[in-house]
Amino acid sequence: MNEIIKGDILNLKTFRTWEFNTSYPSRSVLFPLITAGFSFTTLKALHNSGLFDRIINGYSLLVFPRCYLTCVSFILDYSVYHLACLWGEDPWKALTLLSGSHVMLVFYTRTFSNAIEAVLFALLLLLVAMDIKQASVATHPQKKERGKKKHFIGIVLVSGFFNRPTFIGYALVPMLLWLSCDQKGMLQFGLRQIVKRFFGLLSSVIATSFLFIVTDALYFGSLLSERAWFLKDGNNICTLFVNISQHLVLTPVNLILYNLNEKSLIAHGSHPWFTHLTMNGFLLFGGLHLAAVTAGVKTIVNKFACKASGHTSLKDNLENKLPTKFSMTAQITEYLLLVYFIPIVVLSMFSHQEPRYISPLIVPLVILSASKCEMLSWKVVIVVFNLLGSVFFGCLHQGGLIPCLSYLEKFLHSENPLPSQTEHNLVFYHTYMPPRYLLNVKSDEKLIRIIDLGGSDVSLLNNTVNELLRNSASKHFGNKQEIDIYVIAPGTVQDDVKNCGFQWKTVASFFPHLTMEDPPDISSLLSEDGLTQLSLYIFKVHIKLK
Numbered sequence: 001m002n003e004i005i006k007g008d009i010l011n012l013k014t015f016r017t018w019e020f021n022t023s024y025p026s027r028s029v030l031f032p033l034i035t036a037g038f039s040f041t042t043l044k045a046l047h048n049s050g051l052f053d054r055i056i057n058g059y060s061l062l063v064f065p066r067c068y069l070t071c072v073s074f075i076l077d078y079s080v081y082h083l084a085c086l087w088g089e090d091p092w093k094a095l096t097l098l099s100g101s102h103v104m105l106v107f108y109t110r111t112f113s114n115a116i117e118a119v120l121f122a123l124l125l126l127l128v129a130m131d132i133k134q135a136s137v138a139t140h141p142q143k144k145e146r147g148k149k150k151h152f153i154g155i156v157l158v159s160g161f162f163n164r165p166t167f168i169g170y171a172l173v174p175m176l177l178w179l180s181c182d183q184k185g186m187l188q189f190g191l192r193q194i195v196k197r198f199f200g201l202l203s204s205v206i207a208t209s210f211l212f213i214v215t216d217a218l219y220f221g222s223l224l225s226e227r228a229w230f231l232k233d234g235n236n237i238c239t240l241f242v243n244i245s246q247h248l249v250l251t252p253v254n255l256i257l258y259n260l261n262e263k264s265l266i267a268h269g270s271h272p273w274f275t276h277l278t279m280n281g282f283l284l285f286g287g288l289h290l291a292a293v294t295a296g297v298k299t300i301v302n303k304f305a306c307k308a309s310g311h312t313s314l315k316d317n318l319e320n321k322l323p324t325k326f327s328m329t330a331q332i333t334e335y336l337l338l339v340y341f342i343p344i345v346v347l348s349m350f351s352h353q354e355p356r357y358i359s360p361l362i363v364p365l366v367i368l369s370a371s372k373c374e375m376l377s378w379k380v381v382i383v384v385f386n387l388l389g390s391v392f393f394g395c396l397h398q399g400g401l402i403p404c405l406s407y408l409e410k411f412l413h414s415e416n417p418l419p420s421q422t423e424h425n426l427v428f429y430h431t432y433m434p435p436r437y438l439l440n441v442k443s444d445e446k447l448i449r450i451i452d453l454g455g456s457d458v459s460l461l462n463n464t465v466n467e468l469l470r471n472s473a474s475k476h477f478g479n480k481q482e483i484d485i486y487v488i489a490p491g492t493v494q495d496d497v498k499n500c501g502f503q504w505k506t507v508a509s510f511f512p513h514l515t516m517e518d519p520p521d522i523s524s525l526l527s528e529d530g531l532t533q534l535s536l537y538i539f540k541v542h543i544k545l546k
Helices: 002-010 030-049 058-072 074-086 091-099 102-109 113-137 143-163 167-180 191-199 202-219 237-246 251-260 262-268 276-285 287-309 314-321 324-347 355-370 379-396 401-412 458-475 491-498 530-534
Strands: 423-428 448-452 481-490 504-510 536-545
Touching: 002 030, 030 058, 030 113, 030 143, 030 202, 058 074, 058 102, 058 113, 058 401, 074 091, 074 113, 074 355, 091 355, 102 113, 102 355, 102 379, 113 143, 113 167, 113 355, 143 167, 143 202, 143 251, 167 191, 167 324, 251 262, 276 287, 276 324, 276 355, 287 324, 287 355, 287 379, 324 355, 401 504, 401 536, 423 458, 458 481, 458 491, 481 491, 491 504, 491 530, 491 536
Parallel strands: 423 448, 423 481
Antiparallel strands: 481 536, 504 536
16 A cells, blocks of 8 residues: 555655556555555655655655554544443453554554554444434434434445445444434334435445545546547537546456456465454454354354244343343344454455454454453453564564665665666565565666565576576676675575575575465474574675676
């Protein structure tokens, strides 16, 4: 998200990912403009003011947008507090679980679109809960106040869809509940009721969709790239409308169509359908996920047991005699279980499953867990788990990449630079895609090349280095010129780099760095050189052309 906006605003060398390809744009640009765009515009304004010397550097480019997203994440705290109060739970227990989670400490201080998705998900849950609560307790429902919430729900719903189409899965349960409630907050599940409530959202849905669509069309150039159709004489209103519709961009639809293609998902990595429910849920939420699974299984078993018995259970008889508060608590627990598990089921239909995709579920999970006293007795386990999660996701996992880019940025912009005709080639091998903007290299810089090989085979690395040498030799034939080729690779594949047959030397190493795509062997970790397996290296191939 940062990469594209950074290049547009500060004119730096970046990589335009497939989602932002102008020929088939699949991500809306409005939220990146609001978040990263605001941060970088502020940074540029401070630079142009002359009050701060060299404020634009790799560190500020990394920290500014992260600080902005961290501030935005406090909306989650606000939403969780008020949701817990509305549902009769202890808000401070829920906030303690939320603030201590490594999901908040790591994922929601980064510029992931999932952080925006979580905020919108929390706001949708809060708006739905407030609207139903207000309708159920008010003697005379305040139509004006409820009308405002209705429009806010429409805005959040569309915004979430354009930010990430997976928001449909998150919004499914709360929206179905809201659409099924009448003006008095009573559940009246039926097609007529749902359609009636849905039409009340149309004005805000259409207006918000129009804003996103026009913004995307203007940014990706489809609306103004060919203005001849707009200025052509003789166009009637109908023809003009058809021409405009043909030049609009529906980025979420493009992304859905892309993900429905199984070949596209395989290119990004394929996982078993149960990855979210098992591994990813435990990686993100630990014991809270286990408690939710246990509660879900118990609820299903009780439902089937009551249905099979053919009569009302003792538990139901007691609930009918107990105050409404206790019965409502049971209903809210079942509602939260649906809010938690239905998105997991929807997202599990796609073969590419990363942990961060289900990170927004931290919102209903902490409220659900706050009502379970037995979970709070596991304080030590919860604290240790989140400490380990913070270390793993925040420090170990690809942890050497940012320090490596910082080192390269300082080297490329050193006060005593190398001769201006020196060509620098940075080859990234078996790392995550490097955020090029952190190198702070201008887009028109020709002597600095950044090549990302991803997790390719070693033969591609060998061919790439050979091709760089051949191209440089033919281009600068007859000139004495130094060609610098740097290979950035984790310690787990350093033998592949060293066996390529080039003259090389280790320039720098960065610890810790763990890549799960190339995990270290346990035997190697226990050896004398075990730390080399947990480091990221910069290898230099140095050749003098004559």
